[in-house]
Amino acid sequence: MSASRMEERVSQRTISFTLNGQPMRLEINPHETLLHVLRERAAAAEVKSGCERGDCGACAVLVDGRGVNSCLTLAVQVDGKAVTTVRGLGTPDAPHPLQAAFLEQGAAQCGFCIPGMLVTLQAFLSERPAPTRAEIREAIAGNLCRCTGYHKILDAAETAARQMRAVQA
Amino acid sequence: MKDLTASEFAMVGTRAPRRDARDKIHGITRYADDFSLGGMLYAKVVRSTRASARLVRVDTSKAAALPGVRCIMTAADVPHNVLFTDVPGQTTVVGALRARTQVLAADRVRYFGEPIALIAADTEEIAEQARGLVEIEYEDLPGVFDPVEAMHPEAPQLEETGNVISRWRVRQGDVDAGFAAADVIVEHTYQTPFIDHAFIEPEIGVGWLDEDGVITIRVATQVIEHFRDVANVLGLPHSKVRLIAPFIGGGFGGKEDVTVEVYIGLLVWKTGRPVRLLYTREESIITPTKRHPFRMRYKHGVRKDGTITAIEAEFISDAGAYAYLSPLVLLYAMVHSSGPYRCANVKVDGTAVLTNNTPTSAFRGFGSAQPAFGYESQMDACARAISMDPLAFRERNYVCKGESLPCGQPVDHAVLLTETARRAWEALGPSCAAPPGKRLGRGIASTLTSFGRIVWLHDWSAAWVELQMDGTIMVRIGVPDLGGGQASSLVQITAEIFRIPMSSITIHIGDSSLTPLAGTTTATRQLYMSGSAVHKAGMELRAGLLEQASSVLGVPAAALTMDGGAVVQVDGAKRISFQELAASCSRSGRERYRHSVFHAPAGKVMDFETGQGRVFPDLTFGSQAVEVEVDEATGAVRVTKLATCYDVGRVINRNSVEGQMEGGAAMGLGYALTEEDILEQGVPRTPNLMTYLIPTALDVPDITTIVLESGEGSGPWGARGIGEPAMVPTAPAIANAVYDAVGVRLTQLPLTPERVWRAMRDAAP
Amino acid sequence: MLPHVDYVRAEGVAHALALLDRHGAGARLLAGGTDLLVDLRERRSAPALLVDISELDELAAIRAEDGALHIGAGVTVAALREDATVQAEFPALAEAARWFADYLTRNKATLGGNLANASPGADFLVPLLALDAAVTIAAAAGDRTVPLDQFLLGPRQTALGRGELLREVVLPRSAPAGQAYEKLGLKHGGAIAVVSCAVVMDVRAGRGARVRIVLGAAAPRPFRARAAEERLEGQPLSAERAEQAAALAAGAAQPISDVRGSAEYRRAMVQALVRRGIDAAQAAAVRS
Structure with a gap:
């Protein structure tokens, strides 16, 4: 099955979540990982990709306060949740x-x-x-x-x- | 020009927070992958799934027909399908080598994962899908996967010139006479594995076509000078390729050879579009380069009084399928082969051999890490064979300042090995009783590692230091920062010279077109070379500014110094701010900047037949001591204590020096215990970080880090390099501790539980 | 990069079952995702639909009822690790949870996922088999409870039928006090088991009772080493007998050679770990 046909069948959907306290609303495909969506669509390049299979922890973020590997979390799963990256911990002027x-x-x-x-x-x-x-x-x-x-x-x-x-x- | 002295230092030697750390800690740093451009294409590399085969057919038509695919390139599309690594002369047996790698496989693949085609598409997904549509027909060729077998004339040959690509030798004295004079002869054969650099940031770059046809590539590299390689492959003038190295997510030698930049260059050239190429972790592990496995036969003759009468060694290095830097790694191994010890009679032979394994090249410790496992295991075994304390035996044989290594490499600076060994050993503290089922043991290793490039390569680094009109300082220098604090240390040196806070200095690094070229961030050379270049430019600018201030203030320059962003009169009231001084320079036509080149002391080429002569500008010496706990039933080894002690000559940034020493020890611990790229008939079997095991926070113990400063070294203010040396003693120290614990000498890295268990079982009465 | 797949967040077990029923073999349950998403990425699994059950509170509870501890299949390893009842009554299980993968993975990975994946070295199958666990399988037609040993059919094969999901693990609370879980990995953090074992037993008048010895990564699926158990069951315990049992366990193993170790080593390690496990379990039983 070609990619385009798959895309027709698999519905895009809108997710809403907060990223470091800011409300986000994004159109995503359900197979997209949270890592991918944060980096490519949410300008959250501070989330690093090191292995894409949960072995290295470089992509860790907080989802509702819990630490998880964003490469093993689907973006669609954070609909309605709060996502925190290192940028949400503090700023150079007010570091954590x-x-x-x-x-x-x-x-x-x-x-x-x-x-x-x-x-x-x-x-x-x-x-x-x-x-x-x-x-x-x-x-x-x-x-x-x-x-x-x-x-x-x-x-x-x-x-x-x-x-x-x-x-x- | 009077240099600053240690007693005057305000910045040097402190724990000043690194200039790059704040951005990294706040997620602001833009690494190579954190950068994109409109209309960017996503690239993928089509790779061989055979270790040795002829390419019968490469059909890209289905892939090219996929909507969204913008470009597919095969070998035929590459203007000059070859990358060279020049290797200076060798023994006449082999001759000088122009090591070559095909950019894309033309008609034959020599290792699993060798690139065959490049794809650029609108999305990464499409590129990935297209990769699956490229049809490749192979005709399998016999492969050879063991370097000893590959040396056999009947073995499958990787190149027409044969599988042996390099031979080096060291000859001093008469080893037969030396062995005859020995009371005890100790001989073992040691083996080290393929290992992976396993930086957390995989290979990555983004390239685009800039104004005036300049192909610009922002790439995670240790070597921005690869702009020439990209240009040569494309057949473009060198000035039409520009490489930018942003902050790198770790290098360790794995981003020293060309990685993604040449593929990006090709696709940008072909499409005119921005292109991004990121390797997956699997690609990072299965593609070049790895650390060379060495097979090392060592034979030591010792007298009962602790004199080493002869050392004979034979190294066979697995170069993998292409030469890359293998001949040089082997040369380094020759120089380091006897360790930091004197011995009148030495004979060492080294051979690097092509196989159908993943190509090997630079890795932290470049040819000094493998022999260290051999010679330091030998030193331990020799001491035990003559019933001498291992520390006392080493102390008796450490090379001293003013002497030479057996290969003729002079030792110009202080050798504090006795102190490093004693301090590291003492840091282990009193022994405790072993828990039930476990045995404790302690081991030590003392090693040397060169820093700086080979003296006949005429190494240099250039720096630009400028006083801005507002009184701040700007430094420009083409240094890639791999994470070792390379840039920040240069800022710290500058801050010392001008007596201003590091925050008043901005540094621009790693641009092959816009920053003065500083040479590669390899060979533990940047603090030495670029530190010296910045020191030189800074001190020259300082002298010029003091002269200018002298004429403005009417005070002799000798009575002036710098403090708080101004030139001030020593014991006087007169002062002129840097801002006023800059304006004054402009008015009077005095340059506010210096572009200075630091040339390393050059030397003549070594004698290739005897291996005698100076190869390196300088050496770093240090020791590590460890305590291990060995599980009697399983063979599992846990490092319970680790102390590392080096003479770094002069500390520039204390946190950075300790960070190198701690990180180096952790990497050495992985080399000792868990890390191995397992290849079966050339096929990588450990292609991810679940199977290729680097140490976690649970594997590395607390590290006692002891820093000595002899004040002697070739770097700025007597600094020596520490990056590579830091990882070298760990593996032999651990192997020696395992011997101490269970009485069995393990000669093959890594010391997996199974290997330790087998050794214990085989030794059991 | 994952292949295209559709996704539905299940609103309840019944909804999940209905989705499974409707989509058949093309649907996979997504719990923690720490195994499944890796399988998708590496193209070992290609479902058309993921049914996300990770949000279902009804699967995420641990409750005591009718003399048994019911652990929801959706309980994360992190939650399992912190549970006071598990720590107090099922230390072998708690120990397996303690050394399971790493902190970030434990926050997502679920007990049910580990069991349903049924890998040869699955960390939780080993202690749970030794603790005589049963599992409750939910289906549209109603729940059924089967012993874990029957749930596990082979490597990566379970009794879960089409349109069924694993609801919970049921642990009899009368478990023997002597429990041990031993795992040998190649590193200390996040290691995959080279081999593992669980030993569960009571000691009555110096004799072994209700002895269970289960081996992991020693055969295509975790299994009870019954000959080894019998060597201790009702027998006076001694170092010699423990060693005999360990040797019997090793003899029952059918290990493979792979990058983590040879078959020969694995077999020897079964013996070493079982011996250690017997000693630890016996000591714990005597202490209690």
């Missing part, structure tokens, strides 16, 4: 504590894994505000980094967790 700690402690090198790493940590720390270092390791075991050896990432995550707890208290 994780971002501030990553900057200060030199946790980013090539930076390609960092958007996924940061949202994953944000999701994890919201579930578990006072984790052990070993628990942080478990949380980011699906976020591959080839540059850092994870050491400074773990340091920064611990620093940020402490700061986030202090703000909460």
